[in-house]
């Protein structure tokens with residue numbers, strides 16, 4: 001096998017395919033000198049909302065700010081607690097802490113790497129009481145206000161039983177859909193249309209990536225959507241009058257113009273990612289490495305958009321070094337669970353509290369999966385992985 005270079009992600013190929021569509025729009029926005037909350041933002045909001053099956057879209061400055069403004073819109077703050085996954089990007093729990101609330105972790109399902117609904121149920125049964133109709137964490141005395149499921153790597157959380165828990169205990173649901181645009185739960189229900197607020201990121205490495213930072217919230221309740229819209233501009237409504245304290249969470253017009261072009265291509269890119277995943281699955285199966293390598297589990301009847309293709313392996317660090325030596329880019333998402341992070345020491349968790357999350361952090365590796373990979377590159381990556389185990 002002669003050596004090739006396959007980066008984990010290369011956005012230049014994608015840009016080449018859309019350059020002729022995008023550049024005139026960038027020129028048009030520059031000519032208009034209307035950079036803030038213009039027509040492209042308004043149209044993108046409608047288009048993404050429609051794409052996700054949600055009533056409303058509110059463009060914001062990043063996926064992180066989408067989560068932050070969602071928590072603010074639901075009035076979650078000091079004395080409140082939000083249940084989420086310890087195995088996710090930092091922003092999920094980081095934003096909960098930033099509004100003064102407490103992140104409460106429940107372990108993941110080792111097959112999907114997503115928040116385990118039975119573990120959430122168990123936490124509520126064993127550690128919570130009900131006071132004046134409000135779910136309370138018995139240990140801390142905090143009000144449990146919301147659930148923040150994360151659709152990690154582009155795969156849906158098991159939403160039906162999670163929404164059942166939310167209804168039963170009057171919890172709000174903020175979906176961290178940063179990696180899940182176009183992801184579907186059962187019966188074609190799109191992520192962003194199921195919980196109270198869906199939070200999307202258009203960070204360049206996401207499936208729908210801007211030319212910089214950008215994000216969006218979806219909501220079905222028009223009042224909640226209006227609150228998000230007002231909070232996005234410092235809580236100003238009418239201008240210079242503030243009933244709420246918001247922030248500057250606006251989406252740039254230039255980014256919206258780029259994203260509108262890219263959205264039209266998203267389904268084709270998703271199909272290419274799914275085809276790449278199916279190719280790897282088949283290659284690892286036929287190479288006979290299934291004893292040492294577990295391919296990604298995809299929930300039956302749901303649409304996985306493969307923001308990442310994650311293998312679970314023995315000797316992960318050895319495989320990573322081998323692939324690096326072969327010219328194949330990989331990444332570890334995420335090497336340390338959030339309950340073990342130094343900044344969350346005050347939450348009182350310790351190593352061993354979430355064994356599935358810690359196990360995933362030790363044994364998973366992301367392989368290149370982006371749509372523009374050539375058949376030769378895909379075959380090279382699969383062969384390089386197989387070579388390590390045979």
Ligand SMILES: *Cc1c(COP(=O)(O)O)cnc(C)c1O
Nearest residue numbers: 062063064089091178201202203
């Ligand atoms: C990318 C990401 C975010 C943050 O999005 P930004 O646009 O980078 O702020 C939040 N949560 C998850 C799970 C992510 O992957």
